[in-house]
Each structure stands twice: as structure tokens, then as C-alpha cells.
Amino acid sequence: MGARILVADNLPAFRHFVREVIRKHGGYRVVAEAEDGLTAVQKAEEVNPDIILLDISMPQLNGIQAARRICQMAPSAKILFLTQNLSLELLLEAMRLGASGYLIKSQAARELVPALEAIRNGNTYVSDYFRWRDE
Numbered sequence: 611m612g613a614r615i616l617v618a619d620n621l622p623a624f625r626h627f628v629r630e631v632i633r634k635h636g637g638y639r640v641v642a643e644a645e646d647g648l649t650a651v652q653k654a655e656e657v658n659p660d661i662i663l664l665d666i667s668m669p670q671l672n673g674i675q676a677a678r679r680i681c682q683m684a685p686s687a688k689i690l691f692l693t694q695n696l697s698l699e700l701l702l703e704a705m706r707l708g709a710s711g712y713l714i715k716s717q718a719a720r721e722l723v724p725a726l727e728a729i730r731n732g733n734t735y736v737s738d739y740f741r742w743r744d745e
Contacts, residue, residue, distance in 0.1 A: 613730050614641045616659040618650035618676070619692065620668045624715065628663060628692070628722070635723050647671025654684045661710075661729060666693040666700065674700075677707050688729050692718060701740060711735035 615638055617628050625643050632638045642657045644650035648670035654662060662680060666673035677689050688710040693700075701712045710729040713721055714737040725735040 612637045612639050613660040613726070614639060614657065615726075616640075616642045616644065616650065616653050616657060616662045616687075618644040618647070618653070618662065618668065618673070619665040620645050621665075624665075628718070631719070631722050632726075635726075638726060645669075647673060647676035650676045651679045651683065654680045654687060658684055659687055661726065662687050662689045663692045664689055666691060666695050666704075674703060674707065677704070677709065681708055690725055690729055690735070692722075696739065698740065701736065705734070705736075709734075712740070713737045714739045 617625050617640055619625050629640050632640055641659055642653040644653045646669045664673045664677060673691060690711040690713060691704045691709055692713050692715060694715045704712050711725050711734055713725050717737050721737060728735040
């Protein structure tokens with residue numbers, strides 16, 4: 611059956627890209643999508659996904675605000691932020707919230723599946739972009 615995923619991103623084309631990456635890999639399935647933070651919170655409560663892919667820049671509620679609510683309503687769901695935001699400060703805030711990972715959208719083609727695998731195995735994942743920044 612595979613891990614159940616909620617994809618929350620305001621860009622339909624990016625949600626489609628994520629669905630395709632997940633479909634080709636197997637072991638995961640998208641059970642719901644949301645185009646804004648408020649809908650993400652509602653869908654998280656409705657479908658109780660295993661993993662939530664959450665953009666930060668969304669209408670209604672941003673990803674950080676949505677994650678705060680989701681952590682209360684669906685505490686077993688693991689959150690992977692999937693964003694264009696390159697701020698180390700925002701990465702640290704996301705991880706303090708209890709996120710399982712932080713992935714830069716431009717790296718998603720290469721890193722999405724390894725990030726999902728890490729998270730499913732109980733580990734955290736941070737995009738290579740930030741690892742290279744420390745060197």
C-alpha cells in the first residue's frame with residue numbers, strides 16, 4: 611500500500627510534478643492535495659496522512675502557520691517542507707516546529723525520494739543546499 615502523502619502547494623504544476631515523481635517511485639501514494647495552508651490543515655485532519663509535503667509560501671495560512679495547526683491535529687503525520695525559501699533561519703524554525711525535513715524545490719527531482727525514504731525510516735532530511743553551505 612505504501613506511505614500516504616498529502617501534497618500542499620499553491621502551484622498546480624508543482625503538485626503534478628510531485629505526484630509524478632511519487633507515482634514513478636512506488637512505495638508512496640498521494641491521498642490528497644491542497645492549494646493553500648488552510649485547506650492543508652483541513653485535509654490533514656480528514657485523511658490523516660503519513661507524510662505531508664508542505665510549501666511555505668501559500669495563501670490563507672503559510673506553511674509554518676499550517677504546520678503549527680497540523681502538529682496539534684495530526685501529530686503522527688511527518689512534515690517535509692518543500693519550498694523555494696533558502697533562509698537558514700526559516701529552516702531552523704521549521705525544524706523547531708517538529709518538521710522531519712526541509713527540501714528546496716529546485717532539488718526535488720533529485721532529492722524528493724531520498725527525503726521521503728529518510729523520513730519514512732524515522733530520520734530527518736535537509737536539502738543538500740544547506741549541507742554545502744556549511745563547508
